Amino acid sequence: RKEVEQDPGPFNVPEGATVAFNCTYSNSASQSFFWYRQDCRKEPKLLMSVYSSGNEDGRFTAQLNRASQYISLLIRDSKLSDSATYLCVVNEGFSSGSARQLTFGSGTQLTVLP
Amino acid sequence: DGGITQSPKYLFRKEGQNVTLSCEQNLNHDAMYWYRQDPGQGLRLIYYSQIVNDFQKGDIAEGYSVSREKKESFPLTVTSAQKNPTAFYLCASSIGLINEQFFGPGTRLTVL
Numbered sequence: 194r195k196e197v198e199q200d201p202g203p204f205n206v207p208e209g210a211t212v213a214f215n216c217t218y219s220n221s222a223s224q225s226f227f228w229y230r231q232d233c234r235k236e237p238k239l240l241m242s243v244y245s246s247g248n249e250d251g252r253f254t255a256q257l258n259r260a261s262q263y264i265s266l267l268i269r270d271s272k273l274s275d276s277a278t279y280l281c282v283v284n285e286g287f288s289s290g291s292a293r294q295l296t297f298g299s300g301t302q303l304t305v306l307p
Numbered sequence: 308d309g310g311i312t313q314s315p316k317y318l319f320r321k322e323g324q325n326v327t328l329s330c331e332q333n334l335n336h337d338a339m340y341w342y343r344q345d346p347g348q349g350l351r352l353i354y355y356s357q358i359v360n361d362f363q364k365g366d367i368a369e370g371y372s373v374s375r376e377k378k379e380s381f382p383l384t385v386t387s388a389q390k391n392p393t394a395f396y397l398c399a400s401s402i403g404l405i406n407e408q409f410f411g412p413g414t415r416l417t418v419l
Binding site: 225235237282 | 406
Protein backbone atom coordinates (compact mmCIF):
# COMPACT_ATOMS: atom_id res chain seq x y z
CA ARG A 194 0.00 0.00 0.00
CA LYS A 195 1.31 3.45 -0.90
CA GLU A 196 1.92 5.79 2.02
CA VAL A 197 0.04 8.62 0.35
CA GLU A 198 -2.66 7.93 -2.23
CA GLN A 199 -4.48 10.34 -4.50
CA ASP A 200 -6.94 9.93 -7.34
CA PRO A 201 -4.80 10.90 -10.35
CA GLY A 202 -7.77 12.31 -12.25
CA PRO A 203 -7.88 14.12 -14.55
CA PHE A 204 -10.68 16.25 -13.19
CA ASN A 205 -12.15 18.44 -15.93
CA VAL A 206 -14.56 21.03 -14.52
CA PRO A 207 -16.23 24.16 -15.91
CA GLU A 208 -15.18 27.56 -14.68
CA GLY A 209 -17.07 28.46 -11.51
CA ALA A 210 -17.54 24.88 -10.37
CA THR A 211 -16.65 23.52 -6.96
CA VAL A 212 -14.22 20.62 -6.95
CA ALA A 213 -12.91 18.45 -4.13
CA PHE A 214 -9.86 16.21 -3.89
CA ASN A 215 -9.22 13.58 -1.28
CA CYS A 216 -5.98 12.00 -0.22
CA THR A 217 -5.47 9.04 2.11
CA TYR A 218 -2.35 8.31 4.15
CA SER A 219 -1.25 5.11 5.80
CA ASN A 220 0.78 6.20 8.84
CA SER A 221 -1.43 7.09 11.79
CA ALA A 222 1.55 8.83 13.44
CA SER A 223 1.82 11.42 10.66
CA GLN A 224 1.99 14.93 12.08
CA SER A 225 2.14 17.42 9.26
CA PHE A 226 0.00 17.74 6.17
CA PHE A 227 0.16 20.04 3.17
CA TRP A 228 -1.29 20.67 -0.25
CA TYR A 229 1.06 21.78 -3.02
CA ARG A 230 0.31 22.94 -6.51
CA GLN A 231 2.49 22.08 -9.50
CA ASP A 232 2.07 23.75 -12.86
CA CYS A 233 3.22 21.97 -16.00
CA ARG A 234 7.03 21.78 -16.19
CA LYS A 235 7.44 23.88 -13.03
CA GLU A 236 8.41 23.22 -9.46
CA PRO A 237 5.79 22.39 -6.79
CA LYS A 238 4.67 25.35 -4.69
CA LEU A 239 3.08 25.27 -1.27
CA LEU A 240 -0.65 25.97 -1.51
CA MET A 241 -1.58 25.54 2.13
CA SER A 242 -0.85 23.65 5.29
CA VAL A 243 -3.62 21.47 6.71
CA TYR A 244 -4.50 21.83 10.37
CA SER A 245 -6.58 19.57 12.58
CA SER A 246 -9.29 22.21 12.90
CA GLY A 247 -9.45 22.72 9.15
CA ASN A 248 -8.40 25.92 7.45
CA GLU A 249 -9.51 28.20 4.69
CA ASP A 250 -7.64 30.54 2.37
CA GLY A 251 -9.93 32.43 0.06
CA ARG A 252 -11.56 29.92 -2.28
CA PHE A 253 -9.53 27.02 -0.89
CA THR A 254 -10.49 24.93 2.13
CA ALA A 255 -8.40 22.11 3.55
CA GLN A 256 -9.56 19.56 6.09
CA LEU A 257 -7.97 16.73 8.02
CA ASN A 258 -9.73 13.61 9.24
CA ARG A 259 -7.33 11.75 11.52
CA ALA A 260 -9.77 8.97 12.35
CA SER A 261 -10.14 7.98 8.72
CA GLN A 262 -6.63 9.12 7.78
CA TYR A 263 -7.45 11.40 4.91
CA ILE A 264 -7.08 15.04 3.99
CA SER A 265 -9.18 16.98 1.53
CA LEU A 266 -8.93 20.11 -0.57
CA LEU A 267 -12.02 22.01 -1.71
CA ILE A 268 -11.79 24.66 -4.42
CA ARG A 269 -14.81 26.89 -4.81
CA ASP A 270 -15.63 29.08 -7.82
CA SER A 271 -12.80 27.54 -9.80
CA LYS A 272 -10.81 29.73 -12.19
CA LEU A 273 -8.95 28.89 -15.38
CA SER A 274 -5.76 29.67 -13.47
CA ASP A 275 -6.51 26.86 -11.00
CA SER A 276 -5.60 24.33 -13.69
CA ALA A 277 -2.63 22.43 -12.31
CA THR A 278 -1.65 19.23 -10.55
CA TYR A 279 -2.40 19.21 -6.82
CA LEU A 280 -0.05 17.23 -4.60
CA CYS A 281 -1.01 15.85 -1.22
CA VAL A 282 1.96 15.81 1.18
CA VAL A 283 2.24 14.02 4.51
CA ASN A 284 5.14 13.49 6.87
CA GLU A 285 5.82 9.87 7.70
CA GLY A 286 5.71 10.27 11.45
CA PHE A 287 8.62 8.92 13.43
CA SER A 288 11.03 6.04 13.02
CA SER A 289 13.37 4.90 15.83
CA GLY A 290 12.57 8.11 17.69
CA SER A 291 13.51 10.39 14.80
CA ALA A 292 11.17 12.42 12.62
CA ARG A 293 10.69 11.20 9.07
CA GLN A 294 10.63 13.37 6.00
CA LEU A 295 7.61 14.36 3.92
CA THR A 296 6.07 11.99 1.39
CA PHE A 297 4.52 13.45 -1.73
CA GLY A 298 1.49 11.92 -3.39
CA SER A 299 1.57 11.45 -7.14
CA GLY A 300 -0.87 14.30 -7.66
CA THR A 301 -4.36 14.97 -8.98
CA GLN A 302 -4.59 16.77 -12.29
CA LEU A 303 -7.21 19.52 -12.55
CA THR A 304 -8.27 21.28 -15.74
CA VAL A 305 -10.74 24.14 -15.47
CA LEU A 306 -12.56 24.65 -18.76
CA PRO A 307 -13.93 27.98 -20.06
CA ASP B 308 15.79 38.09 -1.63
CA GLY B 309 15.56 34.70 0.06
CA GLY B 310 15.15 31.59 -1.97
CA ILE B 311 16.51 28.41 -3.42
CA THR B 312 18.35 28.35 -6.72
CA GLN B 313 19.33 25.57 -9.08
CA SER B 314 21.61 25.77 -12.03
CA PRO B 315 21.63 25.25 -14.88
CA LYS B 316 17.98 25.16 -15.97
CA TYR B 317 18.75 22.81 -18.88
CA LEU B 318 21.70 20.44 -19.08
CA PHE B 319 22.77 18.09 -21.82
CA ARG B 320 25.38 15.39 -21.35
CA LYS B 321 26.69 12.43 -23.25
CA GLU B 322 26.04 8.96 -21.95
CA GLY B 323 28.76 7.77 -19.60
CA GLN B 324 29.65 11.20 -18.25
CA ASN B 325 29.16 12.23 -14.65
CA VAL B 326 27.32 15.51 -14.15
CA THR B 327 26.85 17.68 -11.06
CA LEU B 328 23.70 19.70 -10.44
CA SER B 329 23.89 22.75 -8.23
CA CYS B 330 21.47 23.67 -5.43
CA GLU B 331 21.91 26.71 -3.17
CA GLN B 332 19.59 28.19 -0.56
CA ASN B 333 19.80 31.34 1.56
CA LEU B 334 16.78 30.56 3.73
CA ASN B 335 18.94 29.31 6.59
CA HIS B 336 17.21 25.94 6.36
CA ASP B 337 18.83 22.92 7.97
CA ALA B 338 17.26 20.27 5.74
CA MET B 339 17.76 19.87 2.00
CA TYR B 340 16.45 17.33 -0.50
CA TRP B 341 16.86 16.07 -4.05
CA TYR B 342 13.94 14.66 -6.02
CA ARG B 343 13.60 13.23 -9.49
CA GLN B 344 10.45 13.61 -11.56
CA ASP B 345 9.77 11.76 -14.80
CA PRO B 346 7.09 12.92 -17.26
CA GLY B 347 3.60 12.41 -15.89
CA GLN B 348 4.95 10.94 -12.67
CA GLY B 349 5.23 12.02 -9.06
CA LEU B 350 8.32 13.08 -7.11
CA ARG B 351 10.80 10.44 -6.03
CA LEU B 352 13.27 11.17 -3.27
CA ILE B 353 16.93 10.63 -4.16
CA TYR B 354 18.82 11.93 -1.11
CA TYR B 355 18.18 14.22 1.81
CA SER B 356 20.27 15.95 4.44
CA GLN B 357 19.15 17.09 7.88
CA ILE B 358 22.33 18.94 8.79
CA VAL B 359 25.76 19.80 7.43
CA ASN B 360 28.05 16.82 6.81
CA ASP B 361 25.19 14.35 7.08
CA PHE B 362 22.90 12.90 4.43
CA GLN B 363 20.62 9.90 3.97
CA LYS B 364 19.58 7.83 0.97
CA GLY B 365 16.08 8.22 -0.30
CA ASP B 366 14.05 5.76 -2.35
CA ILE B 367 16.16 5.88 -5.53
CA ALA B 368 19.74 6.71 -4.47
CA GLU B 369 21.51 4.23 -6.75
CA GLY B 370 23.64 5.97 -9.35
CA TYR B 371 23.61 9.30 -7.49
CA SER B 372 25.89 10.94 -4.93
CA VAL B 373 25.65 14.08 -2.81
CA SER B 374 27.68 16.16 -0.40
CA ARG B 375 26.70 18.68 2.28
CA GLU B 376 29.84 20.60 3.19
CA LYS B 377 28.01 23.89 3.72
CA LYS B 378 24.54 24.61 5.07
CA GLU B 379 23.65 26.58 1.96
CA SER B 380 24.70 24.03 -0.64
CA PHE B 381 23.64 20.48 -1.53
CA PRO B 382 25.05 19.45 -4.95
CA LEU B 383 23.90 16.25 -6.64
CA THR B 384 26.13 14.19 -8.92
CA VAL B 385 24.49 11.95 -11.46
CA THR B 386 27.00 9.23 -12.18
CA SER B 387 27.40 7.00 -15.19
CA ALA B 388 25.97 4.17 -13.06
CA GLN B 389 22.51 5.76 -13.23
CA LYS B 390 20.77 3.81 -15.99
CA ASN B 391 18.11 6.34 -16.97
CA PRO B 392 19.37 9.78 -15.91
CA THR B 393 17.19 11.88 -18.23
CA ALA B 394 14.64 13.57 -15.93
CA PHE B 395 13.56 16.75 -14.17
CA TYR B 396 15.61 17.20 -10.97
CA LEU B 397 14.20 19.27 -8.13
CA CYS B 398 16.00 20.49 -5.04
CA ALA B 399 14.11 21.57 -1.92
CA SER B 400 14.84 22.84 1.55
CA SER B 401 12.97 23.08 4.85
CA ILE B 402 13.52 24.15 8.44
CA GLY B 403 13.19 20.55 9.59
CA LEU B 404 12.02 17.21 8.26
CA ILE B 405 8.36 17.69 9.20
CA ASN B 406 8.12 21.26 7.92
CA GLU B 407 6.95 22.49 4.55
CA GLN B 408 9.54 22.26 1.78
CA PHE B 409 10.41 25.02 -0.64
CA PHE B 410 11.56 24.08 -4.09
CA GLY B 411 14.04 25.47 -6.55
CA PRO B 412 13.05 25.90 -10.21
CA GLY B 413 14.57 22.55 -11.19
CA THR B 414 17.13 21.32 -13.70
CA ARG B 415 16.11 19.35 -16.79
CA LEU B 416 18.85 16.87 -17.54
CA THR B 417 18.99 15.17 -20.91
CA VAL B 418 21.54 12.45 -21.52
CA LEU B 419 22.17 11.80 -25.19
